[in-house]
Amino acid sequence: MATTFELRDLYKTLEEDQWRKEEGNAFSQQLALVQEVLFHPFARDSDRIEAIELWLQRHQPCIFGRMAAATHGVHFCILTDEDIVTSDQHVASRIQDARLAWKRRSLRPAAGMALPAHGFMLIVASRRIALARPDANLHRLASKLRQLWGCESSETDHGTVSWETLFLANPNDDMFAKFTFSIDFFAAHGDGRWWHDHRAPGGFAFTANSIGHLRRYREWYEKVTLQPRAAAFAGNGGNFPV
Numbered sequence: 001m002a003t004t005f006e007l008r009d010l011y012k013t014l015e016e017d018q019w020r021k022e023e024g025n026a027f028s029q030q031l032a033l034v035q036e037v038l039f040h041p042f043a044r045d046s047d048r049i050e051a052i053e054l055w056l057q058r059h060q061p062c063i064f065g066r067m068a069a070a071t072h073g074v075h076f077c078i079l080t081d082e083d084i085v086t087s088d089q090h091v092a093s094r095i096q097d098a099r100l101a102w103k104r105r106s107l108r109p110a111a112g113m114a115l116p117a118h119g120f121m122l123i124v125a126s127r128r129i130a131l132a133r134p135d136a137n138l139h140r141l142a143s144k145l146r147q148l149w150g151c152e153s154s155e156t157d158h159g160t161v162s163w164e165t166l167f168l169a170n171p172n173d174d175m176f177a178k179f180t181f182s183i184d185f186f187a188a189h190g191d192g193r194w195w196h197d198h199r200a201p202g203g204f205a206f207t208a209n210s211i212g213h214l215r216r217y218r219e220w221y222e223k224v225t226l227q228p229r230a231a232a233f234a235g236n237g238g239n240f241p242v
Helices: 005-013 029-039 043-057 065-072 088-107 136-149 211-221 230-235
Strands: 074-080 117-126 152-156 159-169 177-188 203-209 238-241
Touching: 005 088, 005 136, 029 043, 043 065, 043 074, 043 117, 065 074, 065 117, 065 203, 065 211, 074 088, 088 136, 088 159, 088 211, 117 136, 136 159, 136 177, 136 203, 159 211, 177 211
Parallel strands: 074 117
Antiparallel strands: 117 203, 152 159, 159 177, 177 203, 177 238
């Protein structure tokens, strides 16, 4: 198959966000401090993940996100400008490798060996994207990245809905539970705007979190039963034989 560069070409169409340059519209200190790490040319992925986890614990409005970040229950895939301009195939491979690692570590956790991740976060750590105007060009770029992810999607009257799937082995029998859950979008551009609760440091990010997977893991592997309200919110996974 021929090498393609659609993501790179869309990246080049981005225009600067003039609103962000106006007085009083700079990134909040909370976001700016994390982005210093994310954009540093010599930062390692481990440095970036540590910074993001700390930010999620303190500033993520979702309780699940804060809890998962505090227990290293999120699996990360971090892309940089260098990845974006390489090729579509390179980006897709990076995402698929991380996605497979996430599903494997969460399928059959082993005490002391494998800590499951109940969520997945795909982050593009890019100063250019963070400073870009949130317009149709940015939307096309994000949509192309979601396409390269390979997650399932369908069109609705309100836009595209995408979802992911995780499995968890029941240690008591030969069954697995299947969990299907939606994917959400966050971006640095929301900082200070009306969609402030969907802000994220770095550029933009897609998240996929399964509270149902967390619930079953706690029950089956840690012998902890969630409170009724939390359990109802978590939902149920469907069991099926191997």
